[in-house]
């Protein structure tokens with residue numbers, strides 16, 4: 001029997017516009033024709049100082065043959081101390097990416113819509129496409145601030161979730177508490193993605209027990225350097241948290257991620273020293289970029305800086321850097337076609353990236 005398997009796949013998933021992830025170091029090194037150790041990877045907003053030494057030590061003694069705790073008791077207790085919120089307000093996921101996906105499963109039916117503020121993190125739109133929901137993109141203004149009036153004009157009965165990344169990836173600006181309060185007044189589910197919270201020091205987490213329609217997303221990927229282990233968490237009111245727990249896969253957070261999170265939170269003082277180094281470096285890089293001609297850096301509260309170049313230059317400069325083993329992030333987005341995003345690395349990496357940008361920018 002000759003089965004055409006695609007006839008059985010959900011029609012809306014047959015022609016997926018996929019998420020464009022970043023390649024791992026060995027693939028990038030091969031592209032540049034250099035050794036893995038030589039590349040400068042500034043395309044994933046990763047932590048250049050890696051994870052906590054305590055986390056790495058803890059992983060060595062982790063028993064791998066036992067399933068992790070489905071109710072994440074130790075994780076939630078430890079995060080409760082870190083966030084100053086009760087354990088009932090907390091759920092962990094395999095990266096905050098998994099939590100975004102779970103939120104879609106809980107709230108979105110085929111044909112619903114979600115709203116985000118363009119440009120922003122591509123994962124919201126990606127999950128919407130998988131769910132068969134449409135994405136309404138309300139454009140950010142010229143400083144990339146969110147447009148609440150524009151939002152209000154676009155809300156319909158089918159709108160279920162409004163997503164805001166704060167600091168916004170890739171533009172770097174935050175959504176203020178007043179803006180969040182106006183969003184909450186829409187009565188829709190408001191997801192404030194604080195993946196870069198530790199670099200901004202700005203949070204609206206204290207609102208979760210006053211507003212049932214608020215979810216805060218956080219991650220251990222950035223400040224704690226655990227991107228490879230995939231662990232993030234959500235803060236929300238206990239009713240919503242319990243529904244998310246009910247639908248998650250039972251052992252969603254693996255044992256290595258659990259152990260690393262616990263050790264990292266015990267070592268948070270040291271990790272925050274690395275965060276401070278990254279913030280210092282962000283400020284230094286911003287000042288250096290400002291001095292260059294033909295490139296405009298945008299102020300950032302994250303561990304990255306978005307830069308605007310003259311028409312047609314961004315991709316060319318980025319490609320030249322890639323040929324020299326320095327990888328930045330370019331976006332397949334009309335509004336950002338003349339931009340790239342640089343993750344903040346070590347001082348040594350900053351010096352190299354700036355000198356290459358300077359060299360190529362003025363040659364092209």
Ligand SMILES: Cc1ncc(COP(=O)(O)O)c(C=O)c1O
Nearest residue numbers: 095096097121169195219221232
């Ligand atoms: C705004 C934002 N949210 C979430 C994530 C994903 O984080 P995680 O590694 O926890 O899945 C990222 C990663 O780049 C991000 O930029």
